[in-house]
Amino acid sequence: MTALRALMQPHRIVMMALFALLILWCAISLRWDWIPRYMPLALEGMWRTIWILVVTSVLGFLLAVPLGLAQAVGPWYLAMPARTFCTIIRGTPLLLQIWLLYYGLGSLFPQYPWIRSSELWPYLRQAWPYAVLALTLSYAGYEGEVMRGAFAGVNKGQLEAARSFGMPRLTMFRRIWLPLAVRNVLPTLGGETILQLKATPLVATITVIDIYAVSSRVRSDTFIVYEPLLLLAAIYMIIAGLITLAFRRFENRVPG
């Protein structure tokens, strides 16, 4: 209700009207006749973008937990590799990491002919395993740093209480430490996931056909430049909005 009232301020109504006019102008004077032809491809691309986003975020988060734990409380021989990994991932561009994985590894294949006869070859031929690997490592690198702070930030009293009741260490980690750490990072997790969404179009540079690649295809087929890009930006904004909403609902359901 308050949100509605906030929208009803006079200047906002004028701005919304202007925005509607802008959309109308875009709809009428720009070229959209290519949409029906590319619709199936676009849906497929959108699905692939979301699939990559979800899979790499989940896998990346699972990897981030041990990375954060190792840095927060691990012995030096675990903490140091974990810290080095996070520094390297965060210190170099993702595009370079993707190309190193895809073309760097690819350049090794001809030197080792047995790879081509191995069971993994059908997967190594595809582009998506490299995309998933690169994006997972990237998410883990950034989130590992966040989880380090989260694990270190959990109130020691709670852990001591669990220990004094004789809770086994693994149960303590699973039931108390991890949930508390995750609750601490939930607000940043939504932001990190949007950053991950914004990283997905880079996989198009190694031939994965995500929604970005579809827009490039439209551009190269029809020489229409702006319209596919504008629509693409709108699609990413909608997905980012949905992510924000989902995390907000999730946060509200977690007891604070």
Next chain:
Amino acid sequence: MKKTMLAAATIAAFVAGAAAADPVKIGIAAEPYPPFASPDSAGNWVGWEIEVINAVCAAAELDCVLTPVAWDGIIPSLTGQQIDAIMASMSITEERLKTIDFSDPYYNTPAVIVADKAMDIEPTPESLAGKIVGIQASTIHQAYAQEYFKDSELRIYQTQDEANQDLVAGRIDATQADSIAMADFVATEAGGCCEIKGPVANDESILGRGVGAGVRKGDDALREALNKGIAAILADGTHEKITAGYFTTSIYSK
């Protein structure tokens, strides 16, 4: 009024280095495409096409500057005025003529299929059915493959070089590209795995009629100047001389 003046001043300051006497910006693809255009380790662009560009500009008395841009954005760069002409082995096709104009052709090259020597592949849709074919985005080959190789899995690369790299790695079964560049590629150590399997069936409406210089629609002055330059180097033997430095046979036919 004052505000517009201020805005103009800001813009002028922002694009400091605005030149009054415009040199002609010749757009080339920012990727190694030997033997036509590739960067060397000293940071210069070298190759057959680079020499031809220099010769054409000299003959047409144009002050040209090479401007590397991404291939798949080269036409938007032209229409968006970042460059003035495209001389990047771009074939003259009907589809492209809807958006830009072309000069007369300055070389032609048929489209061929390249694949691993050990593979029994013919340059036909039937033989390539079920195979993974790598092609460069925004090329005549992409248009051709999308039209004819409907039963193949097409993998689209930003540069031909990446497709070649994946052909060597075995990630794709075949690639379709310009025959001259491919002849150069299979002669290299890395390209030794593969051979040219033959030209694809011609379809002039897609594959075009030779390579020309792309210019903006209506930029007739530049188009005429480039035509004059191309005609001049064809007439005085410069074209032939440059070609002899790279190839054993002529790569130009009327």
Next chain:
Amino acid sequence: MEPILETLGLAEAAQLLSLSPPGWGANLLRGLANSLQIAFGAFGLGLVIGLFGAYGKLNGGPILRDLLAIYTTVIRAVPELVLILILYYVGSDLINKVASMMGYGRIEISGVVAGIWVLGVVQGAYSTEVLRGAIKAVPPGQIEAARAFGMPAFMTMRRVTIPAMMAFATPGLANLWLIATKDTALLAIVGFSELTLETRQAASSTRAYFTFFVAAGALYLMVTLFSGAVFGRIEKWARRGQPSLKGGHK
């Protein structure tokens, strides 16, 4: 056999990376210089936009505030790659149209300027948020005191607000600077010869993909670690006279 092969492999890499031809080291360094130039410019432009944006968001009228909110939301939701393409193609088109409308004729836009403009607009959105938070963290009493002594608004900003907020803004700005250096890699997609594109060209000309990508990664990492150290010192300097956050003497 193993160590000999390894030294042989390294010798080849060293030759490929040497600074004079036939080594490609000079190309990489030139690319790095371009990357840094653009990162500096974009970071600076972003700071200017961010400072105005933050002031607008805090003190502007309702319309300005809403417009700035739209700007920061859109920029932060759309992938940089897409923004770069849109701004890259639209930007020069727009400037040329404006210039020709005002009778200036065509304006040449160099790749560096285009890169700075594109990344600067993106950086501006993030800086707006960082600086807004930092300005809000400055105790209002300090600004009120300046005002009470009759300091003009601009002087208050220069002498009180900006120095006082530096300590709060530095960590966020350090992060933004790192993003700026890494985002320059995206300009490779539009064919601008910064470090990543130079690396790829060198890699594909020599087929030594691993060597060059790892070398470029090391260069980026050096920039990151070096800037981390510099920003650490800046933060220490900006925090001088403030109570330590780590506790101890309060």
